[in-house]
Amino acid sequence: MxxxxxxxxxxxxxxxxxxxxxxxxxxxxxxxxxxxxxxxxxxxxxxxxxxxxxxxxxxxxxxxxxxxxxxxxxxxxxxxxxxxxxxxxxxxxxxxxxxxxxxxxxxxxxxxxxxxxxxxxxxxxPLGVTLAEKAETTRALLACGAGIHDVNTVRRHLSAxxxxxxxxxxxxxxxxxxxxxxxxxxxxxxxxxxxxxxxxxTAPGDALTVLDRYGLALPRARGAARPRGAAPPQPERRxxxxxxxxxxxxxxxxxxxxxxxxxxxxx
CATH class of the missing domain: 3.40.50.10180 (Glycerate kinase, MOFRL-like N-terminal domain)
Known part of the structure; x- marks a missing residue:
């Protein structure tokens, strides 16, 4: 051949x-x-x-x-x-x-x-945020140089x-x-x-930790990711x-x- x-x-x-x-x-x-x-x-x-x-x-x-x-x-x-x-x-x-x-x-x-x-x-x-707000969160993370693992950690806890x-x-x-x-x-x-x-x-607290790491305010995303009744963002034990x-x-x-x-x- x-x-x-x-x-x-x-x-x-x-x-x-x-x-x-x-x-x-x-x-x-x-x-x-x-x-x-x-x-x-x-x-x-x-x-x-x-x-x-x-x-x-x-x-x-x-x-x-x-x-x-x-x-x-x-x-x-x-x-x-x-x-x-x-x-x-x-x-x-x-x-x-x-x-x-x-x-x-x-x-x-x-x-x-x-x-x-x-x-x-x-x-x-989208869970606790609109589709536009979730897209804004993703864009903000990417603009800060967040890796795919961090981006997925946040997106996962803003989704049903x-x-x-x-x-x-x-x-x-x-x-x-x-x-x-x-x-x-x-x-x-x-x-x-x-x-x-x-x-x-990952747990919801991990998403908040990622947002803290990059200094992102994003109040709507933070409110949606925080476990109900939880106080300050802390990583949760898995x-x-x-x-x-x-x-x-x-x-x-x-x-x-x-x-x-x-x-x-x-x-």
Whole structure:
């Protein structure tokens, strides 16, 4: 085979191996019994939802949240398009729809969550602040040179969706299964698409500490991040995850480097 053809063949094989639909299809088990709900969130939400439909058929209720201009009709799924990388009013509407879908996952039912990069902008649920105020907070942090970890720490505690919001919305006896395509270094599940099914690794007091570190007043953000009834901003002692969250969710995570997909139980 000529060198050029060999290189193109290798490139195409790599692209096929990393295709969201193929990556998900390889790891889907048989459809679980009972009612199944599905939420696909992120830039790869359409091909991931398509793979789920091919393997399991239409969900009993489904929602796809994807960037503007990338939606596609898939049986069983409602499609909502929103902005990326800067959230818009459509992102806020999509965030509310995602939480409502999760709230309909009842005892003994299965909620499948398909996550990929861009989800944190495509679906927003501002908590205690408006979308504009949350965007102002993010811009102020970036202007001060805050790193992505600090930015995410603050944003997580100004959101009803990020940091486990979907998991909290579902019934305590619902089974929540997450399949995530990682686009972040280190593959931290709390960071992929904002971690809507992952217990938050930080506490509200940590968000206040970040704002203090950069000397940012932002009274609305501070008021929203401060725990109710709490006095002065102090970092809070973290509660171990096994004491804070029920062991009722599983995840699979596809790593950007390659062929391994890990499965772990979230406590």
């Amino acid at each position: 000529p060198p050029r053809a060999a290189l193109l063949a290798a490139l195409n094989a790599g692209v096929r191996a990393a295709a969201p639909s193929d990556a998900l299809a390889r790891h889907l088990p048989p459809r679980p019994r009972g009612r199944v709900l599905a939420l696909a969130l992120g830039k790869a939400s359409v091909p991931m939802a398509r793979a789920l439909h091919a393997a399991w058929g239409a969900p009993d209720a489904g929602l796809i949240i994807t960037p503007h201009g990338t939606g596609a009709a898939i049986p069983g799924f409602r499609v909502m398009e929103a902005a990326h990388p800067v959230p818009d009013a459509h992102s806020e509407a999509a965030g509310g729809a995602a939480l409502r879908l999760a709230a309909h996952a009842g005892a003994g039912e299965t909620l499948v969550v398909l996550l990929s990069g861009g989800g944190s902008a495509l679906a927003c649920a 969706l990020k940091g486990g919001g979907v998991l909290r919305a579902a019934h305590p006896q619902a089974r929540v299964v997450t399949y995530a395509l990682s686009d972040v270094v280190g593959d931290d599940p709390a960071t992929i698409a904002g971690g809507p099914t992952v217990p938050p690794p 509660v171990p995850r096994d004491r804070q969250w029920p062991p009722r969710t599983r995840r699979r995570r596809a790593r950007p480097r390659g062929r391994r997909v890990r499965r772990a139980r979230l406590a």
